[in-house]
Amino acid sequence: MTDLPVSRPGWLYRLFLHWLKRASKGRDGLPLPDTLTPDSLAALRRMTGMPSFPQSLSSIQIRRWREIMVPCSGEGRLARLYRPRGRVTGLVLFMHGGGFVHCDMVSHHGICCRLARHSGAMVLSLDYRLAPEAPFPAAVDDGWEALLWLQEQARALDLPLAVCGDSAGGNLAAVLARRARDHGLDRMAAQLLYYPTVSGLLSPPSREIYGQGFMLTARLLEWYGRQYSRCDRDMLDPDLAPVFADNFVGLARAMIVTAGFDPLRGEAELYTSLLRDAGVAVRLVCFDKAIHGFLNFYAALVDGRRALRLGGQFLRRCFHEAACEG
DSSP states (O other): OOOOOSSOOOHHHHHHHHHHHHHTTTOSSSOOOSSOOHHHHHHHHHHHTSOSSOHHHHGGGSSEEEEEEESOTTTOEEEEEEEOSSSOOOEEEEEOOSTTTSOOTTTTHHHHHHHHHHHOSEEEEEOOOOTTTSOTTHHHHHHHHHHHHHHHHHHHHTOOEEEEEETHHHHHHHHHHHHHHHTTOTTEEEEEEESOOOOTTOOOTHHHHTSSSSSSOHHHHHHHHHHHOSSGGGGGSTTTOGGGOSOOTTOOEEEEEEEEEOTTHHHHHHHHHHHHHTTOOEEEEEEEEEETTGGGGTTTOHHHHHHHHHHHHHHHHHHHHHHHHO
């Protein structure tokens, strides 16, 4: 399904890629450490853990947010709970991206504020454990325990439930949506996946077509995979590579958002086809001139703002339909 680019990324994307290349001293992609040490890993997380827009200004769009502890990983994990203005339509578990290695609740604060605003839902952003200290399936386990807890809250409040995530977080959201079906979580109404990585060792053509020159490179994907997986066999596990699941029948309706110049584009298209073949209602939206990670630059890019608005509207519709069906 992936075609060659009709032109090239938009001019703001090109400007960012030029700056990134200079910051990386001529290397293609993020300036990852040559040798991973505690200090270099901490430096990478500091660099990618910055908010894309001042948190105080992002928070104006919602009623309030606060940090809470969610019962998972034994002692619990920190999370941020975002409450929109007006009537609450549902609950959303949000899993942030960052290759399973970096980014956090701060880096995705503005994204969650906008999702809460556009969807009318309370959004729970989970600080799940990161690799390489906590490799697969630690992030999945944290997300699942948080989802079980959120399911209890949804029942108590009589609200529908959804999962959402970007990139690696989109992977986790897809895995959690399947687990929700397998375990009969009756409140699950939707899954919203932004440029998810879902194919593990299966390499669609987009990884080669867009594997260099567009920030997320084939080299970076391989590096992230080495940090998160324990062995090659993990890359065939449906809890790491959702395309290898036995079946997709009965999964929650989905919206999948991709970028035109993203090596993960083909994975999202493949996953969309698998869902459709199984009778799952799914909408695929591609921002043709965008690159991977464009959601984080919503403050400067209209594509990011539009993608968040579309995703929020999708969740709002799903919650409304779930409430009518209930």
